[in-house]
Amino acid sequence: MRAWAIMLSGLLIWAAHFFILYGIGEFIGDGFASRLAIAALTGVCLAICALLAAAVMRMPPRDFFGKWRMQLAFAGLGIGALAILWQGLPALLA
Amino acid sequence: MSSETGFDPALYARFPTRAPRPDEEKEELAHIWCAPKGWDYLTAVNNSYIGLYYLGTAFLFFLLAGILALLMRVQLAAPLMEVLPQAVYNQVFTMHGTVMMFLFAVPAVEAAGVLLLPQMLAARDLPFPRLSAYAFWAYAVGGLCFFASIFVGLAPDGGWFMYPPLTSKAYSPGINTDFWLLGIGFIEISAIAGAIEIIVGVLRTRAPGMSLDRMPIFAWAMLVFAAMIVIAFPSVILATLLLEIERAFGWPFFDAGRGGDPLLWQHLFWFFGHPEVYIIFLPAAGMVSMIVATVARTELVGYRLIVLALLATGFISFGVWAHHMFATGLPPMTTGFFSAASMAVSIPAGIQVFAWIATLAVGKPRYSAPGLFVIGSILIFVTGGLTGVMVAMVPFDWQAHDSYFIVAHLHYVLIGGMVFPLFAAFYYWIPSISRRPLSDRLGRWVFGLMFAGMNIAFLPMHLSGLQGMPRRVSTYLPGQGLALPNLVSTVGAFLLAAGVLLFLVDLVRNFRFAPGGGTAGNVHDAGTLEWLPTELYSVRSIPVVASREPLWDDPALAARVEAGRYFLPRSATGLRETIVTSPLRAEPQYLQILPGPSPWPIAAAIFTAGFFLALTVQAYGFGLASGLFAVIAVLRWLWESDRRVAAERVDIGAGIEVPTYVTGSASHGWWAMVILLIVMGMIFVMGLFSLAFLWSNQPSYWAPPPAFRGAVPILLLDLAAAALAIGGRRLLLRGAAWPVVAFVLSTAALGGALWLDRGQWAAAGFAAEASGQGAAVFALLALQGAAVATGALMAGYCAARALRGLVTRPANTSIDLTMLFLAYAAIQGLVGALFTRAVGA
Ligand code: HEM
Numbered sequence: 034m035r036a037w038a039i040m041l042s043g044l045l046i047w048a049a050h051f052f053i054l055y056g057i058g059e060f061i062g063d064g065f066a067s068r069l070a071i072a073a074l075t076g077v078c079l080a081i082c083a084l085l086a087a088a089v090m091r092m093p094p095r096d097f098f099g100k101w102r103m104q105l106a107f108a109g110l111g112i113g114a115l116a117i118l119w120q121g122l123p124a125l126l127a
Numbered sequence: 128m129s130s131e132t133g134f135d136p137a138l139y140a141r142f143p144t145r146a147p148r149p150d151e152e153k154e155e156l157a158h159i160w161c162a163p164k165g166w167d168y169l170t171a172v173n174n175s176y177i178g179l180y181y182l183g184t185a186f187l188f189f190l191l192a193g194i195l196a197l198l199m200r201v202q203l204a205a206p207l208m209e210v211l212p213q214a215v216y217n218q219v220f221t222m223h224g225t226v227m228m229f230l231f232a233v234p235a236v237e238a239a240g241v242l243l244l245p246q247m248l249a250a251r252d253l254p255f256p257r258l259s260a261y262a263f264w265a266y267a268v269g270g271l272c273f274f275a276s277i278f279v280g281l282a283p284d285g286g287w288f289m290y291p292p293l294t295s296k297a298y299s300p301g302i303n304t305d306f307w308l309l310g311i312g313f314i315e316i317s318a319i320a321g322a323i324e325i326i327v328g329v330l331r332t333r334a335p336g337m338s339l340d341r342m343p344i345f346a347w348a349m350l351v352f353a354a355m356i357v358i359a360f361p362s363v364i365l366a367t368l369l370l371e372i373e374r375a376f377g378w379p380f381f382d383a384g385r386g387g388d389p390l391l392w393q394h395l396f397w398f399f400g401h402p403e404v405y406i407i408f409l410p411a412a413g414m415v416s417m418i419v420a421t422v423a424r425t426e427l428v429g430y431r432l433i434v435l436a437l438l439a440t441g442f443i444s445f446g447v448w449a450h451h452m453f454a455t456g457l458p459p460m461t462t463g464f465f466s467a468a469s470m471a472v473s474i475p476a477g478i479q480v481f482a483w484i485a486t487l488a489v490g491k492p493r494y495s496a497p498g499l500f501v502i503g504s505i506l507i508f509v510t511g512g513l514t515g516v517m518v519a520m521v522p523f524d525w526q527a528h529d530s531y532f533i534v535a536h537l538h539y540v541l542i543g544g545m546v547f548p549l550f551a552a553f554y555y556w557i558p559s560i561s562r563r564p565l566s567d568r569l570g571r572w573v574f575g576l577m578f579a580g581m582n583i584a585f586l587p588m589h590l591s592g593l594q595g596m597p598r599r600v601s602t603y604l605p606g607q608g609l610a611l612p613n614l615v616s617t618v619g620a621f622l623l624a625a626g627v628l629l630f631l632v633d634l635v636r637n638f639r640f641a642p643g644g645g646t647a648g649n650v651h652d653a654g655t656l657e658w659l660p661t662e663l664y665s666v667r668s669i670p671v672v673a674s675r676e677p678l679w680d681d682p683a684l685a686a687r688v689e690a691g692r693y694f695l696p697r698s699a700t701g702l703r704e705t706i707v708t709s710p711l712r713a714e715p716q717y718l719q720i721l722p723g724p725s726p727w728p729i730a731a732a733i734f735t736a737g738f739f740l741a742l743t744v745q746a747y748g749f750g751l752a753s754g755l756f757a758v759i760a761v762l763r764w765l766w767e768s769d770r771r772v773a774a775e776r777v778d779i780g781a782g783i784e785v786p787t788y789v790t791g792s793a794s795h796g797w798w799a800m801v802i803l804l805i806v807m808g809m810i811f812v813m814g815l816f817s818l819a820f821l822w823s824n825q826p827s828y829w830a831p832p833p834a835f836r837g838a839v840p841i842l843l844l845d846l847a848a849a850a851l852a853i854g855g856r857r858l859l860l861r862g863a864a865w866p867v868v869a870f871v872l873s874t875a876a877l878g879g880a881l882w883l884d885r886g887q888w889a890a891a892g893f894a895a896e897a898s899g900q901g902a903a904v905f906a907l908l909a910l911q912g913a914a915v916a917t918g919a920l921m922a923g924y925c926a927a928r929a930l931r932g933l934v935t936r937p938a939n940t941s942i943d944l945t946m947l948f949l950a951y952a953a954i955q956g957l958v959g960a961l962f963t964r965a966v967g968a
Contacts, residue, residue, distance in 0.1 A: 036711055044442040051446045051468065058461035060823045067460070095129045098712060101340040101431065108435050116443065116471050123463025 039106050042085050043113025050078045050117050054124070068124050075121035082114040134714035139336060139671045141781035143692035152697035153667060159698050160251075160664035162643050163724065170724040172256035175642040175663055178242025179560070181263045184270070185235035189546075190627070191274060192226035195219050197624055200584075204617040206605040216601035217284035218303070222277050224287030225307065228403065229314055230270045232545055233356075236410035237262075237321040239552060240349045244325065246559070246657035247343050249334035249672070251665045251695075251705040252721055254795045255324045257728045257764055262320035264732030265313065272740055273310035276303070283307035286599060288396050288451075289370070291381040291389045296374045305374065305743045312367040313739040315360050319806055322353035322360075327798045329353075330710040334656065335694060337672040337713045343655050344427065347434050348413025351441040352406055357802055358445065359402040361809035366395035369817070369906060378895045378902035380817065386828025386899030390455060391820050395813060397448035404540065405444040405472075409437060411548035412479050415501050418548075418555045419483045421653040422498040423490025426676065429482035436475035436482075443472040453521050454528045462521055469519035473512055480505060480512075496570025497651070500551030503578045504543050511539025514589070529599075532592025538585045550577070550630065558647035559657055562639040569633040576626030583619025587612035654679035659688050668693035668780070669706060672713070699777035700787060706779060707795055717789040718777055720770075727764035731757050762924060769796070769940045770933070790938035800944045804951045811910055811955055815962050818903040822967045828898050829967045833891045837883075838960045844880035845957040848873045852949035860937050867929050867942075870922035873949045877915045880956050884908060888963075900967070907959050914952040921945040 038045070053074060057067050089106050093099075130136060163171045171177065199219055202211040211219060241259050245252050253259060276282045283303045285294040294304045329350045333342065369380045370392065379385035381392050420427040427433065446468035449457060457465075483505055492498055514536040518524045527533060550573070558564040591612040596603060603609050642663055649658040654676025659666050670693045674680045687693065694706060694715070703721035708714055734757035741750030776784045791797060822829055855869030885908050888901075895905035925945050928934050934942060 041438065044438060048442050048445070051464070054464050055446075055461065058458055058464060060819065063458060063460045098338045098340050099129060102711075105431060105435060108431070109438065112435065112439055112474075116439075119471055120446075120464060120467050123467050124460055 036102065039089065040102055041109065042089075042106060043082060043109035043111065045113075046078050046081055046085075047113040047116045047120070050074060051120055054120060058124075071121055071124040075117060075125070078117045079114055082110045082117065086110045086114075129712075130714065131709045131712045132714045132716055134709075134716075136714070138781070138783055141783070142671045142694070143687045144696075144781050145692075148691035148696050152691060155698055155701075156664045156667070157643075157662060159701070159703055160662070162663060167724060169729055170726045172260040172722065172724050172728065173642075173663060174241050174245045174252050174256065174259065175560070177256070177259045177263050178238055179640065179642075180267070181234060181238030181241055184263070184267045185231050185238050188226050188230040188270060188274070189235070192223050192231060193624060193627065195223040195226070195277075197620055199223065200617040200620040202601060203603075203613050205614065206603055206610055208602060211601060213601045214284065215280075217599070218277060218280070218282040220599055221284050221286055221307070222274070222282050225283065225311070226274060227541075228287060228407075229311055230266075230274070232407040232541070233318055233403070234266055234270075234321075235549060236349075236352065236407060236545070237318065237325070239410065239414070239549075240325050240352075241321065242560070243556060243657055244328055244346060244349060245332070245665055246659070246661055247346060247655060248329070248332055248337065249656045249659070249666050249669045250328070250332035251669075251703065253324050253328035254332055254705070254707070254719060254721070255327070255799065257722050257725055257768075258320050259324050260725075260728040261732050261761075261764075262317040262324070264729045265320070265735055266317040268733055268736040269310060269313045269317070269739065272736060273306060273314075276306045276310075281306060288400060289392075290396075291370060291373075291392050292383075294370065295381065296377075302743060302745075305371065308367045308371040308374075309739045309743045312364060312371070313735065315364050315367075316735070318356055319360055322356035323799050323802045325349050325353040326357070326802055327795050331707050331795050331798065332705055332719075333708050333713040334669050334672045335706065335708055335713055335715050337708075339711055340431075341672055341675050343675070344416040344430065344433055344437075345410070345413035347437055348409045348416070351437045352409045352413075355402050355406050355409070355441050355444070357806055358809055359399045359406065361806050362395050362813045363399035365810050365813045365817070366392055366399070369395075369902075372906065373902075376896070378906070379899055380821075380902050380906070382899070383825075385897075386821065386825045387902065388821055388824050388899065390452070390824070391817055393452050393455065394448070394820065395817065397451045398445070398813070399448075401448045401451065402444045404544075405440050407541065408476075408544040409440060411504075411545045411552075412437070412476075414548045414552045414555075415483060415504060416479070417653075417655065418497050418501050418551050419486050420490075420676075421555070421651050422495065422501060423486050423492045424652075425486060425490035427482065428485040428489060429478070430675065432478050433482050436478040439475040440472065443468055443475065447472055450519060450524070453524045466519055466521050470516060473516055473519075476508075476512060480509060495554075495651075496565070496567050496574060497551045497555040499571060499574040499578075500547050500554065503574060504547030504551060507539055507543025507547060507578075507581060509543070511536055511541075511543050515540060527592060529597055530592035531588045531596045531598055534598050535585045535588035535592060538581075538588075542581055542585075547577070550574075553630070555651065556657070557638060558650045559661075560640065560642070560646060561637070562641045562645055562647060563637045564647045564650050565633050565637050569629060569636075573626045573630045573633065576629060577623050580619050580621070580623030580626055584616050584623055585619070587615045587619075591616075649678070649685075659685050667691050668696040670694075694780040694783075696780060699779060700772050700774060702772065706785070707789075715779060715783065715785055716793060717786045718779060719795060720772060720787065722764075722768055725764055725767070727760050731760035731764065734760055758920070762920075765924070766928075769928075771935055788935075790940050790943055794940055794943070796940045796944055797947070800947050804947065807914065807951065808955070811907070811959070814903070814907045814910055815959075818900070818907065818963065818966050821899040821903055825899055826967075829900055830893070830898070832904075832964045832966070832968055833887045835961075835964050835968070837887045838964055841880045841884050841960045842957055844876045844883070845953045845960070848876035848880065848956075849950045849953035851876065852946045852953065856942055856946040859934070859939060859942050862937055865929070867922065867926045867934070870925055870945055870949060873953075874915065874919045874922045877918060877949070877952055877956060880960070881908065881911050881915055884911075884956070884960050904963050907963060911952070911956050911959055914948075914955055918945075918949045918952045921948055 379387040381387045381389045449465040450469040644662040668691045737753030771788045851869045851873035855866040859866040893901045
C-alpha cells in the first residue's frame with residue numbers, strides 16, 4: 034500500500050484537489066470566500082507536492098527498481114503539481 | 128537486490144537448471160490442460176478459448192453495429208431519403224452507438240487482455256478462469272438478446288446516453304428504454320468481472336522477476352484500464368438502476384417536478400461516460416506501444432513517461448465528465464474547472480504520441496500491415512485529439528454542441544484511438560495464436576481502404592457540422608449545402624466497410640486457430656514473452672524475467688523455456704496451477720490451484736441473462752426463478768473452489784518450495800474481494816452524491832431528515848456487526864470450531880440496523896415515490912438491503928461449508944472473504960445512516 038501511495042502521490046493529491054474544487058463549485062458556489070478557499074487549498078496542495086518531492090529525493094534508492102519507482106513518483110509529483118496549479122487557475126484568475 | 132516478501136533474489140541464479148527434464152512432464156501438462164471436445168467447448172475456461180470466444184463475439188458486434196452505420200449513411204446520402212423512417216433511424220443510431228461502445232469497444236479490449244496477458248506474463252492462466260468464462264457468457268448471451276430487440280422494433284431509441292426526461296416513462300412509455308437499461312446494467316456486471324480478473328492477474332501472476340519496471344506496457348495499460356472500470360462503471364450501474372426504478376415504480380430521481388433532477392442522470396452517466404473513452408483508448412494505446420517497438424526494431428522510447436502518462440490519464444479522465452454538459456448551464460466556475468481538466472488530459476495522450484513518433488524516428492521501421500495501422504492510428508487519433516482541444520473551449524463547444532462536428536470528433540478519436548490499433552493488433556498478434564499469419568499484402572490493402580474510407584467519411588462531417596447540421600437527424604433539406612458533404616461521407620463509409628470485408632476475407636483464408644501449439648511463431652521478431660512457444664498450458668516452464676524485452680536480450684531463452692529449465696517445468700500437484708507472485712517485484716509467493724472446466728459459469732450466465740431479460744418484459748415470476756438459479760449456479764461453482772491439496776508445500780523448480788494454500792491479505796481471493804468492495808463502495812458513494820446533488824439543486828423539495836439521536840442504536844448495531852465479523856475470523860485463527868455463528872449474528876445485527884433505519888424514515892413521513900429526497904434515501908437503504916442479503920447468503924454458505932468440514936483451520940479463504948464483506952456492509956450501513964441525516968439537517 035505504502036509503495037503505491039508513494040508512486041501515485043502526485044496524482045492522488047491532484048484528485049483530492051480536483052474533487053474538493055468541484056464540491057466547492059457545486060455545493061457552495063462562486064464568491065469571494067470560495068475563491069479564497071480555492072487559493073488556500075491550491076497553495077496547500079502545491080506545498081504537499083513539494084514536500085513529498087523532497088522526501089522522495091531523500092529516499093535511498095536501493096536498487097534499479099527502487100530508483101525507477103522513486104523517479105516515477107517524482108515525475109508524478111511534478112505533473113500533479115502542474116495540474117493542480119492549472120486546475121486552480123480558473124477560479125483564481127476569473 | 129532488495130526483497131519485497133523475504134524471498135531471496137539470489138535464488139534466481141539457480142536458473143536455468145542444468146539437468147534434463149523427462150518428456151513425461153510435458154505429456155502430463157498436456158493431459159491436465161487438454162483441449163475440449165464436442166460440448167466441452169461450452170464449459171472450457173482456459174484463457175486461450177475464452178479469450179478467442181470473447182474477441183470473436185466483440186468483433187461480431189463491430190460488424191453488426193457497422194451494418195447499422197451503413198444503413199444510416201445510406202439514409203443520409205441525399206436529402207429527404209426514405210430508407211429508414213424517422214422512428215427506426217432513432218433506434219438505429221441508438222443501437223449503433225450503444226453496441227459500438229458497450230458491446231464492441233470495451234469487451235474487445237478486455238478480450239485482448241484475457242487472450243494475451245497470461246502469455247505475456249508467462250502465467251499458466253489468469254487467476255479466476257471461471258470468472259472470465261462467466262463474464263464472457265454473460266456478455267455474449269445478454270448482448271445477443273439485447274441486439275435482437277432491433278428485429279422486433281423494440282430497440283432503445285433515446286441515444287446512447289439515454290437522457291431523461293426523454294427516456295422517462297412519460298416520453299418513452301414502451302419497453303425499448305427498459306431493454307437498454309437492463310441490458311446495459313447486465314453487461315456492466317460482465318465488464319466488472321473481467322476487470323477484477325485483469326487487475327489480480329496483472330499484479331499477482333507475473334513471471335518471477337518481472338518487477339513493475341519490466342512489465343510489458345500493454346499489461347500496464349490493462350491494469351489502468353481495469354482500475355478505471357472499477358471506479359467508473361459503478362456510476363452507470365447506479366444510474367441505470369435508478370432510472371429503471373423510476374420507470375417501474377415511480378421513484379422520482381430525475382423528475383424535476385417532484386424534487387428530482389434530470390441533470391443528475393447526466394452527472395452519473397458522464398462520470399462513467401467520459402472515462403469510458405479512455406477505458407477504450409488506454410489498452411489500445413498499450414497495444415500501439417508494444418507494436419511500435421517491434422515494428423521500429425528498437426526499445427520503446429520513454430517507457431517510464433508512458434507509464435506515468437497511462438496513470439495520469441487514468442486519474443485526470445475522472446475530472447472531465449461535465450465537459451459533456453457545458454451547454455446545460457453549469458456555474459461558470461465549475462465550467463472553468465472542467466474546461467481546465469479537459470485540456471490537461473490531452474497532455475498524457477500527447478506524451479504517448481510523442482513517444483511513439485520518437486520510437487519510429489530512432490528505429491528502423493518496417494511498414495508492414497501492423498506498422499501501417501499504427502501510423503494511421505496516430506494520424507487519425509491526433510486529428511481527433513485536436514478537435515477535442517477545440518471543443519474543450521467552452522464558447523466553441525456551445526457552437527459545436529450536438530452538431531456533426533461532434534460526430535466527426537468522436538469517430539476520429541474512437542476509430543484512431545481504438546479501431547486502428549485493434550486492426551494493428553490483429554495483424555501483429557494473430558501469428559501467436561494461428562498456424563498461419565494473416566497476409567501482409569492483403570493487410571496493406573485493408574489498411575489503405577480503411578484509412579481512406581475513414582477520412583473520406585468523417586472529414587466532411589466537420590464541415591456539415593459547422594454548416595449547422597445537427598446530429599441525430601434522419602434527414603435534411605436540399606439547398607443547405609449539406610448534400611455534397613453527406614454524399615462524400617456515405618462513399619467513405621462504404622470504402623471503410625470494403626476494407627473490413629477484405630479483412631474478413633484475409634481471416635477466412637489464413638486464420639487457423641492453434642490453441643494447442645504449432646502457431647506461426649515469432650514472425651515479427653518481437654521481444655516480449657507472448658512470443659515464446661506456447662501450448663494450452665501456456666509456456667512449458669516459467670522463465671525468470673531480467674529485462675523488458677527478454678527475447679531480444681537472451682535469444683536462447685525460448686529454447687531453454689521449452690526445455691523446462693525454469694520455474695514449474697511440470698505440474699507440481701497434478702492439477703492446473705500457476706505461480707502467484709508479489710505485486711511490485713514479482714517474487715514467487717505460492718502456488719495457486721486453478722479450477723478446470725465447468726458447466727456452472729455458463730449456467731450462471733444464462734440464468735443471469737434470463738433474470739434481466741425477464742425483468743425487461745415484466746415477467747417477474749420467471750425473472751425471480753431465473754435469478755435464484757443464477758445464485759445457485761454461482762454457489763455451486765464456488766463450492767468446488769477453496770480446497771487444500773494434500774501437499775502443503777511443493778517444489779516449483781530448482782528446489783525452491785512454496786505453499787499451495789495461502790490465506791489473508793496475500794491471497795488472490797482477498798485481492799478480488801477488496802476490488803469487489805471498491806465497486807460496491809463506489810456505487811454507494813455515487814448514491815450519496817445523488818442525494819447531496821438533489822439537495823443542492825432542489826432545496827424547495829427538501830424536508831428535515833430524522834434526528835441524529837435516532838441513529839445511535841443503528842450505529843451500535845452496525846459496529847457490533849463489524850466486531851462480530853472480525854471476531855468470527857479471529858475465533859477460527861484460535862482454532863474454535865464455530866466461527867460462523869459469529870457471522871450469522873453479524874448478519875442479524877446488520878439486518879436489525881437496516882430495519883431500524885428504514886423505520887425511522889418511514890415514521891418521519893418519507894416515502895420513496897413522494898420526492899427526490901425520499902427516492903434517494905430509500906435507494907440508499909435498498910443498496911444496504913442488497914449488501915445485507917448478500918452477507919446473509921455468504922454467512923449461510925460458510926455455515927454449509929463448515930457442516931461439510933470444508934472450513935479448514937486455523938485459516939480459511941471463504942471465512943476471510945465473508946469477514947471482509949460483512950465488515951464492509953457494517954461500515955456502509957453506518958455511513959449511510961449518518962450521511963442521509965446530515966444532508967439538509
Ligand atoms: C465504421 C464506421 C462508422 C460509421 C460509418 C459510423 C457512422 C455513424 C453515424 C452515421 C452516426 C449517427 C450520427 C447521428 O445521427 O447523430 C454515428 C453515431 C455514433 N457512432 Fe458511429 N460510425 C462508425 C464507427 C463507430 C465506432 C467504431 C464507434 C465506437 C467505437 C462509433 C460510435 C458512435 C457513437 C457513440 C455514436 C453516437 C450515437 C448517438 O448519438 O447516440 N461509431 N456513427
